[in-house]
Amino acid sequence: MNVGCRRWLVIAVFNLTGATLSGERDQLPAVLNLVVGNQSKEAAAMLAAGAVADARERELARAIVAMAAPPLSEQRVTELGKALEVLADGRDDLAAEAHYLRARLFQLHQSEPDWDRASAWYRMLAERQPENHWAQLGLVKLGLILLHAPGPDDATARISAAAALPPRIREAELRRDLHLQIAWAGLAWERPRAEVLRHLLAADEIGGLIGISGEDLVMQIAELSLREGQTAQARRYFERFLREFRTSPRNFNVRQRLAELELLEQGVRTP
Amino acid sequence: MTIRVAHWQTEVGPGDGFAAVIRRYEELNPGVRVVQMIIPPRVYRQWLRSNLAGDKAPEIVEFGVWLEGMTDVPVRYFESLNHHLAKPNPYNRGTVLATDPWLKTFEDELYEQKLNSPEPGQYYAITLTRSSLRFFCNRDLLRAVTGSEAAPRTLEELRGVARQLAEFNRSSGADARLLAGSADNAIAMMNLYIAGSTTRLSRDLDREGLLALYPRQVSWRYLTGEWSFRHPAMRAALELVAEIHAQMKPGYQQVGRDEAMREFMRGAAVFFFAGTWEATSLRRLAGFPIDVFRCPQATADDPVVGPHVLGPFADGNNMTGFGLYLNKRSSAKTVAVDFMQFLTSREGNELFARHSGWAPSVREVPITDDIRAFLTPEDGYSYVAPYLSAGGNARALFRRNLHLLAGPAGGVDRLAAGLDAGMREAAMADLEAERKVAWLSALPLDARIAAAGACLRLGGGDAAGDAATRSRLEAAQNQSEARALLIAAQLRMATPLERALTEP
Numbered sequence: 019m020n021v022g023c024r025r026w027l028v029i030a031v032f033n034l035t036g037a038t039l040s041g042e043r044d045q046l047p048a049v050l051n052l053v054v055g056n057q058s059k060e061a062a063a064m065l066a067a068g069a070v071a072d073a074r075e076r077e078l079a080r081a082i083v084a085m086a087a088p089p090l091s092e093q094r095v096t097e098l099g100k101a102l103e104v105l106a107d108g109r110d111d112l113a114a115e116a117h118y119l120r121a122r123l124f125q126l127h128q129s130e131p132d133w134d135r136a137s138a139w140y141r142m143l144a145e146r147q148p149e150n151h152w153a154q155l156g157l158v159k160l161g162l163i164l165l166h167a168p169g170p171d172d173a174t175a176r177i178s179a180a181a182a183l184p185p186r187i188r189e190a191e192l193r194r195d196l197h198l199q200i201a202w203a204g205l206a207w208e209r210p211r212a213e214v215l216r217h218l219l220a221a222d223e224i225g226g227l228i229g230i231s232g233e234d235l236v237m238q239i240a241e242l243s244l245r246e247g248q249t250a251q252a253r254r255y256f257e258r259f260l261r262e263f264r265t266s267p268r269n270f271n272v273r274q275r276l277a278e279l280e281l282l283e284q285g286v287r288t289p
Numbered sequence: 290m291t292i293r294v295a296h297w298q299t300e301v302g303p304g305d306g307f308a309a310v311i312r313r314y315e316e317l318n319p320g321v322r323v324v325q326m327i328i329p330p331r332v333y334r335q336w337l338r339s340n341l342a343g344d345k346a347p348e349i350v351e352f353g354v355w356l357e358g359m360t361d362v363p364v365r366y367f368e369s370l371n372h373h374l375a376k377p378n379p380y381n382r383g384t385v386l387a388t389d390p391w392l393k394t395f396e397d398e399l400y401e402q403k404l405n406s407p408e409p410g411q412y413y414a415i416t417l418t419r420s421s422l423r424f425f426c427n428r429d430l431l432r433a434v435t436g437s438e439a440a441p442r443t444l445e446e447l448r449g450v451a452r453q454l455a456e457f458n459r460s461s462g463a464d465a466r467l468l469a470g471s472a473d474n475a476i477a478m479m480n481l482y483i484a485g486s487t488t489r490l491s492r493d494l495d496r497e498g499l500l501a502l503y504p505r506q507v508s509w510r511y512l513t514g515e516w517s518f519r520h521p522a523m524r525a526a527l528e529l530v531a532e533i534h535a536q537m538k539p540g541y542q543q544v545g546r547d548e549a550m551r552e553f554m555r556g557a558a559v560f561f562f563a564g565t566w567e568a569t570s571l572r573r574l575a576g577f578p579i580d581v582f583r584c585p586q587a588t589a590d591d592p593v594v595g596p597h598v599l600g601p602f603a604d605g606n607n608m609t610g611f612g613l614y615l616n617k618r619s620s621a622k623t624v625a626v627d628f629m630q631f632l633t634s635r636e637g638n639e640l641f642a643r644h645s646g647w648a649p650s651v652r653e654v655p656i657t658d659d660i661r662a663f664l665t666p667e668d669g670y671s672y673v674a675p676y677l678s679a680g681g682n683a684r685a686l687f688r689r690n691l692h693l694l695a696g697p698a699g700g701v702d703r704l705a706a707g708l709d710a711g712m713r714e715a716a717m718a719d720l721e722a723e724r725k726v727a728w729l730s731a732l733p734l735d736a737r738i739a740a741a742g743a744c745l746r747l748g749g750g751d752a753a754g755d756a757a758t759r760s761r762l763e764a765a766q767n768q769s770e771a772r773a774l775l776i777a778a779q780l781r782m783a784t785p786l787e788r789a790l791t792e793p
Contacts (some may be wrong), residue, residue, distance in 0.1 A: 046743070047750050053740035054758060056368065056617060056733070078743065086736035111746050115739060122735050126770070151742065158767055166774035168781060191760055195767040205497050206775055228410025228764055230403050234499055241498035265397045267606040267671045271500040274600065274670070 046075055049083070058086035074112055078105055081119060090127050099123050111150065117143045118152035125159065133167040144186065154189045161196045165203040173207035184220070194224035198235065205238075211246045215239065233263045240272075244279060253279055292625050293347030295326040297333040298611070302569030306417075306645025313640060314631045321624055334359055341366045344618055348625035352414065352614045354405040357681040365729075368617040369411040373626055374399070380634030385653050391415075391630065394651055397607045410765050414612035415633050418566070418647040421605020421665045422481055424582040425561040425571055427553065430465060431580075433457065434559060440582035444529075444593070447585040451536060454559060469558035470537025471549035472688065476677070478533055478562040479687075483526040484674045485602030486587045486594035490522040491672035501672055504679040505723050505776065508716035512783040516676075518705035518712070522597040523676065527701045529587075529594055534694045542691055565605075565663035569646030572659070581662040586669075605665030609650035680719025686711045717783060720776050727773035734766040 045064065052061035061083050065076075081098050084090065090098070102123070105116035121139035124132040140156035140163075147153050161180040180200050187193040201217035218239050221227070227235055240255030256276050260269060294307065304327055311323045326347060328336050334356055340346040341362065352362065374392040381387050386394045392412065396419060402412040424440070432438050434450065434457045441447040451467045458464060468478075484491070491502050494510045502510075510516055516523060538552065546563075553561040554575055561571070562584075571579050584604035587594045613632070615625055631637045638651040648660045656664070677687045690707040693699055741759035744750055 047747050050740040050744045050747075051750075054737050054744065054755075054762075056737065058733075058736070075743070075747070078739075082736050082739045082743065085739070086733060088732045088736075112743075115742055115746075119735065119739055126732060126735065155738075155763060158763075159770075162767070162771050162774055166771070166778045168778075171782065191764065195764055199767065199771040202497075202771070203775065206779065208496070228761060229406060229768070231768060233403075237500055238498040241495075241500060245498065265400050265607055267400070267603065267608060267673075268500050270603065270667050271670055271672070273667075275500065 046072075046079055049079055053082055053086045056086075058083060061086065074105060077101055078112060078116055081105075081116070085119070085122075085127065088127065089129075092129060095123050095128055109147065111152075114143060114147050114150040114152040117146075118156050121156060121159070125163065131167075133163050133169075137163050148186070149188065151189065154187050154192050157183050157187050158192050158196045158199075162199060165199060173203075173209060177204055177207070177209055177213070181217075190224045191226060194221045194226070197221040197224075198227070198231070201238075211242050215242055215246065215248075218242070233259070233266060236262065237268065237272075241275070244275065249279060249283060290320060290621060290624055291322040291324060292349065292619075292621050292628060293324045293326055294349040294613070294628070295328055295337070295347045296351035296611070296613070297328055297330040298351070298566070299327055299329060300566060300570045301573050302645040302647060303417075303566075303611070303641075306641040306643075306647065309640045309644040310632050310637050313637070314628060317631070318627070321628070323628055338362070341616070346616050346618075348616050348619040348621050349613050349629060350616060352612060353610075354401075357684070363406075363413050363614065366617055367413045367614040368622065369413055370415065370615060370626070370629075371410075371412055373630070374412050374415075378630045378634050380631045380637065384635045386635055386651075391633075394635075395609055395633070396650055396652055397609050400608050401610060401612065410761055414614045415629050416609035416650045417611040417613065417632065417638070417641055418645075418650050419607070419609050419664065420565045420648065421663055422477070422584060423563065423565055423568075423604070423663065424584060425553070425563060425567070426580040426582055427556060427559055427575075428578040428580050430556060430559050430577070434465075438580070440580070441585045442583070444585050444587050444591055448532075450559065464557070466538050466552070466558040467536035467560060468533065469549040469553035469561040470541030471544045471546050472542045472691075473546035474549050474562050475533060475537055475541055476687065476691070477564070479530045480675065480677050481584065481602075481604065482529050482533065482587070483523075483676050484672065485584075485604075485670075486526045486529055486591075486598055487522045487674065487676070488599040488602060488670045488672055489597050490516060490520065491674040492599065494674075495672070502674040504675050505720060507675055507679040508683070508720045508723075509779055509783075511679075511712055511716045512720075512779070518708040522594075524701065524705060525594045525597055526676075527705055530704070531694050531701050532593070534691070539695070542688075566647060568659075568663065572646065583665075599670050601669040603665060603667075603669035603671040605663075606671060607665075607667075611647075611650075679716065680722055682715035682718040682722075683712070686715045713783075717780060720780055720783075724773050724776035724780070727769045727776065730769040731766050731773060734762050734769075738762045738766065 049061050049065045052064060065079055065083055081101055084094065084098055099120060102116045102120040106113050106120055117139065121136045124139065125136035137160055140160040143153045143156050161183045164180040165176050177200060180196070184193045184196050187196060197217045198221040201214045201221065204214040204217065218235060222235055222239060236255055236259045240252050240259060243255060244252035253276065256272050256279070259272050296303070298304070304325065307325045311325060314323060315321060337346065337350060338359065346366070375390050377388055378386070378391040378394060381394065392398055395416060399412055399416060401416070402414055406413060426440070428438055434454050441450050454465060454467055494506065494515055495502055497506065518524070518527065549561065550567065550570065552558050556577060568581065586601050587598045589595050589598060591598070613629060615622060615629070619625060632641065633651055635651060635654055638649045639654045642649040642654060642660065646659065648656065648663045678684045686708060690704060693704040693707045738759055741755050741762060744755045745752060745759065
């Protein structure tokens with residue numbers, strides 16, 4: 019029951035295994051699991067507690083642990099950037115991950131984002147290791163920059179540039195995320211509904227969205243289809259909404275919309 | 290081992306409910322002591338912030354996303370409960386909920402968390418109760434005024450009661466009010482009636498096709514000039530606000546909800562508009578019988594707001610509340626989760642409901658007739674549409690300007706002008722606050738995603754679990770990050786737009 023005791027037990031076990039010839043690298047998953055679990059202080063303590071066999075993995079873990087306690091000072095960002103650039107010099111998964119994280123420092127962790135350099139690093143990674151997960155994730159982040167970073171207010175050009183990326187993203191869930199964001203940017207910049215619907219439907223086809231977004235997606239396809247005159251598709255998605263999201267406070271609104279749709283189909287009145 | 294649970298529910302009822310649950314839990318777990326800490330609402334934010342920052346906060350704390358100036362707190366200090374919520378609650382063994390994942394045992398499947406989680410897809414809280422907004426009625430006074438105990442069902446019927454009350458006061462020398470008044474319950478009522486009487490406008494502003502207006506949409510649509518407080522629908526809604534204002538005692542803006550409750554308890558007001566969380570206090574302390582009425586509705590033929598309503602509006606919903614969060618830095622998280630599970634098991638939540646008089650949050654928990662009146666069927670539009678409360682700045686703006694209704698020069702036009710004078714700045718500040726929360730949510734996820742990816746590379750663990758975790762975190766970050774970027778882009782656009790509208 020006592021997590022504090024368990025933590026010390028983990029550290030003790032780590033120290034024991036650290037003394038074995040084969041055990042040194044085994045501590046890294048424990049450190050990394052602490053980071054995944056939002057326990058950055060404990061991860062830093064565990065990482066500092068002993069040697070790690072693989073120097074590159076250790077250096078990357080150090081960078082990850084440091085990034086787990088944001089915001090970072092400018093000096094720290096510079097130090098981490100240099101370390102990651104060294105690690106990124108390779109063709110393996112670790113190098114790809116380091117490369118990706120270097121771009122993230124440019125985009126998210128500096129006090130002033132450097133959109134151009136972040137974009138360049140994402141593009142470079144996608145050229146170098148196009149199939150690697152970090153390159154694929156980088157394309158999603160590149161898409162977000164293309165959609166929203168400061169620059170000319172040319173919505174058509176922004177959406178077009180971002181829309182060129184999904185065909186290059188082979189990992190379905192990442193492709194879904196970018197389709198969704200292109201659709202939502204399209205709504206914000208008042209792009210034609212048919213164009214928005216294409217991206218929403220592409221995201222829905224992949225599925226698996228988390229949080230309120232899954233519910234919003236089904237609702238948007240239903241309502242925008244109705245406004246676009248695609249009544250059969252609107253009905254299908256409204257009905258699906260009621261089936262899948264039985265606890266939503268929007269259910270009354272949906273039922274009213276279905277009633278209006280019924281009237282529309284009978285030619286009685288326009289919703 | 291001792292764990293602490295802190296909340297701000299000082300009303301009569303919830304403290305008793307907690308005490309009953311704690312007694313039973315300590316019987317089942319003799320090695321554990323649970324301490325209930327009831328912190329007055331006025332100091333709760335400061336108390337919580339300082340204790341979290343000093344690593345001295347209780348294991349379990351009540352929190353709400355609407356608490357002003359606290360939007361960064363969940364991601365920084367609270368632990369996601371997803372892992373636990375995916376599995377059955379062990380305290381439901383032997384009940385009809387035994388095999389349901391904990392999440393599915395809540396009436397609304399923790400919808401508020403789904404809606405407002407600072408990290409999409411993550412559930413940070415469990416909830417204890419369901420609530421709605423109601424008119425609490427002094428039955429004796431209503432009968433004396435109208436000769437009937439019947440609830441007014443429409444705004445026109447409510448206006449009728451107001452007219453009868455004026456006559457009653459004239460003929461009897463009494464000075465009763467239609468509505469017990471304070472800034473808190475007046476503004477809550479005004480919020481509800483503005484949202485409920487502008488549903489046509491809300492549907493028009495919903496360009497995203499969500500059949501709802503989230504706070505960020507309300508702020509953004511204001512900045513694009515698509516609505517203002519001089520819009521015909523909004524102006525009509527402010528007329529309604531003025532009617533509410535006129536039915537409360539002068540100076541109500543200067544007093545808090547306790548004063549309104551005292552006014553009602555003295556028999557000086559026919560109705561007290563409040564959340565059902567006040568019901569236990571009212572029922573236990575009042576010296577007269579109290580009825581609980583649904584909120585009178587604006588109808589299509591209403592002379593003030595009729596043209597602007599789509600139909601009846603929701604005066605409550607299925608959503609559960611009284612959110613309890615797990616302190617990420619606690620050394621007793623396992624026990625704390627165990628207590629949270631008991632608290633929201635069928636047995637624990639029934640104990641809480643029975644002793645607090647509050648509606649349960651958990652399915653299959655028996656409900657008494659008293660509590661049944663608090664539940665709202667699915668019978669009204671709900672566009673959310675927080676025109677007066679899209680963020681802390683908009684809320685403060687309304688509070689600062691409400692007095693413009695009063696006095697010889699006061700009125701709806703003056704209030705609308707006062708609100709419009711400050712709303713651009715408020716909307717921009719509220720959007721910036723939301724952008725910052727989204728950015729703060731995205732920031733620490735880089736490390737967590739990278740760590741999950743490194744775990745996958747190193748192998749030897751739960752590869753499928755690591756992959757699922759990484760995928761979930763990536764999806765959450767993509768959403769938060771995109772939202773932060775989109776709002777930043779909107780703010781960049783709004784700045785020149787504002788200049789264009791204000792410069793000669």
